Amino acid sequence: MTDKESGRKRTDKPWLQSISAIQHDRTAIVIGAGMAGAATARSLAERGWQVTVLDKHPQPAREASGNPQGMLYTRLSPNPTPLTQLVIQGYRHTLNLLQQAPEEIYQLCGLVQLPDSEKEKIRQQKLVDCGRYQALMEGMTAAQLTAKAGITVEQDGLFFPDGGWLKPPAFVGWLLEHDNIRFQGDSEVKTLHKVNDSWQLTMADNRTLSTTVVVIACGHHTSTLAQTKHLPLKAIRGQVTVVPATEQSMALRTVVCEDGYIAPASNGKHTLGATFHFDDPDQSCRASDHQLNLDNIANFAPALAEMLNFSDLDTNKLEGKTGYRCTTPDYLPMVGPLMDADLFRERFAALARNAKTRVEEEIPWLDGLYINTGHGSRGLITAPLSGDIVASQICGAPAPIPAELSAELHPGRFLARELIRGR
Numbered sequence: 001m002t003d004k005e006s007g008r009k010r011t012d013k014p015w016l017q018s019i020s021a022i023q024h025d026r027t028a029i030v031i032g033a034g035m036a037g038a039a040t041a042r043s044l045a046e047r048g049w050q051v052t053v054l055d056k057h058p059q060p061a062r063e064a065s066g067n068p069q070g071m072l073y074t075r076l077s078p079n080p081t082p083l084t085q086l087v088i089q090g091y092r093h094t095l096n097l098l099q100q101a102p103e104e105i106y107q108l109c110g111l112v113q114l115p116d117s118e119k120e121k122i123r124q125q126k127l128v129d130c131g132r133y134q135a136l137m138e139g140m141t142a143a144q145l146t147a148k149a150g151i152t153v154e155q156d157g158l159f160f161p162d163g164g165w166l167k168p169p170a171f172v173g174w175l176l177e178h179d180n181i182r183f184q185g186d187s188e189v190k191t192l193h194k195v196n197d198s199w200q201l202t203m204a205d206n207r208t209l210s211t212t213v214v215v216i217a218c219g220h221h222t223s224t225l226a227q228t229k230h231l232p233l234k235a236i237r238g239q240v241t242v243v244p245a246t247e248q249s250m251a252l253r254t255v256v257c258e259d260g261y262i263a264p265a266s267n268g269k270h271t272l273g274a275t276f277h278f279d280d281p282d283q284s285c286r287a288s289d290h291q292l293n294l295d296n297i298a299n300f301a302p303a304l305a306e307m308l309n310f311s312d313l314d315t316n317k318l319e320g321k322t323g324y325r326c327t328t329p330d331y332l333p334m335v336g337p338l339m340d341a342d343l344f345r346e347r348f349a350a351l352a353r354n355a356k357t358r359v360e361e362e363i364p365w366l367d368g369l370y371i372n373t374g375h376g377s378r379g380l381i382t383a384p385l386s387g388d389i390v391a392s393q394i395c396g397a398p399a400p401i402p403a404e405l406s407a408e409l410h411p412g413r414f415l416a417r418e419l420i421r422g423r
């Protein structure tokens with residue numbers, strides 16, 4: 001069914017009305033120079049767009065995307081849930097991107113995934129038995145995993161031959177290195193206003209910029225902007241710990257993860273992590289959190305704890321980094337065009353009475369405004385693919401993922417659910 005006036009297609013999920021391609025001059029501003037913003041900018045730049053990337057920090061990748069080593073890993077589900085479909089495609093997408101990136105910024109050394117409970121053991125066995133993921137991973141005995149990892153592994157688990165680690169800040173830097181991208185630091189966007197057909201951005205120092213297409217990729221700060229403050233995003237504090245490598249620990253050849261993770265040495269240091277704390281605004285590195293990370297590794301890889309002399313380390317002096325994961329209630333990122341939340345609630349109020357009502361109203365799109373955020377603990381895998389999804393939506397080009405999966409990531413899904421559940 002099609003709306004007579006607008007010609008837009010109607011569906012039973014109103015927030016999925018297709019957005020008409022707006023006329024623009026192929027210039028865009030991306031707010032946020034983390035993995036999500038940089039990947040979006042790169043994808044637009046590859047399509048011939050001129051992109052300005054703004055960040056409140058002087059340099060890119062200073063927040064969640066700023067860890068010295070990030071793991072390319074993913075928890076799969078035996079069922080093909082939307083999240084599993086996304087991570088499988090995202091994993092391949094990131095691996096393909098890395099083939100073009102400088103070799104010194106990543107290591108696809110393989111990744112060992114160990115179960116942290118009996119339940120997880122059963123889940124891993126189901127993953128092996130379902131036969132769906134043979135191209136991605138293999139079930140292995142402790143002895144086989146020991147041979148892969150180069151250190152003693154005490155449990156059976158999974159091996160991901162293409163997994164590994166990369167340096168997120170260097171990856172972000174490489175994504176931004178394109179003739180069509182201009183990075184502008186010290187540019188905190190405070191407000192966005194529609195002025196005629198353009199978006200006017202005002203910075204903390206009152207400078208203004210104007211453009212027709214804006215992508216918000218602000219990680220856990222996304223809710224500070226008026227157009228995105230309604231989105232149900234949560235910030236989860238995390239801390240990684242960096243420990244000096246020893247002669248023995250250089251034997252570690254793969255990433256090993258269970259509840260936490262540890263990577264092979266890079267520049268004489270191993271990154272291990274990461275803690276998980278809700279409602280915790282403390283941005284400093286805490287000795288107690290370093291201890292949590294060390295205890296965690298010692299629990300699933302005691303051989304490594306010994307090789308790295310954990311018992312002699314002074315947690316008050318260890319290096320590390322804190323950051324905030326940005327998560328959504330359904331753990332899927334928010335990727336796509338934004339709408340005016342108040343107008344949507346007003347126009348689609350009938351959904352609160354009957355979720356199946358076919359409302360003959362147009363979606364109040366915020367034309368030219370898009371979002372790419374909510375990547376939780378797996379941004380290395382989901383943010384680059386999501387950048388490509390947003391770029392394809394902006395250009396009106398075919399999406400890199402099936403339409404049903406795009407629908408699962410649509411930022412409008414929560415507004416509609418909120419109305420329906422508030423019934």
Ligand SMILES: Cc1cc2nc3c(=O)[nH]c(=O)nc-3n(C[C@H](O)[C@H](O)[C@H](O)COP(=O)(O)OP(=O)(O)OC[C@H]3O[C@@H](n4cnc5c(N)ncnc54)[C@H](O)[C@@H]3O)c2cc1C
Nearest residue numbers: 032034035036056064065071189219221238323378379380
């Ligand atoms: C401790 C920790 C460990 C992790 N480990 C892994 C891992 O091993 N593997 C993995 O895949 N993922 C991991 N993650 C998750 C991953 O780091 C994130 O999913 C990813 O970095 C998110 O990228 P982003 O671009 O969305 O957010 P960010 O990297 O936070 O970028 C957002 C950017 O927006 C800027 N910004 C915000 N508001 C404004 C504004 N108003 N104006 C201008 N600029 C603004 C910020 O300065 C920032 O640079 C980890 C996260 C944490 C915290």
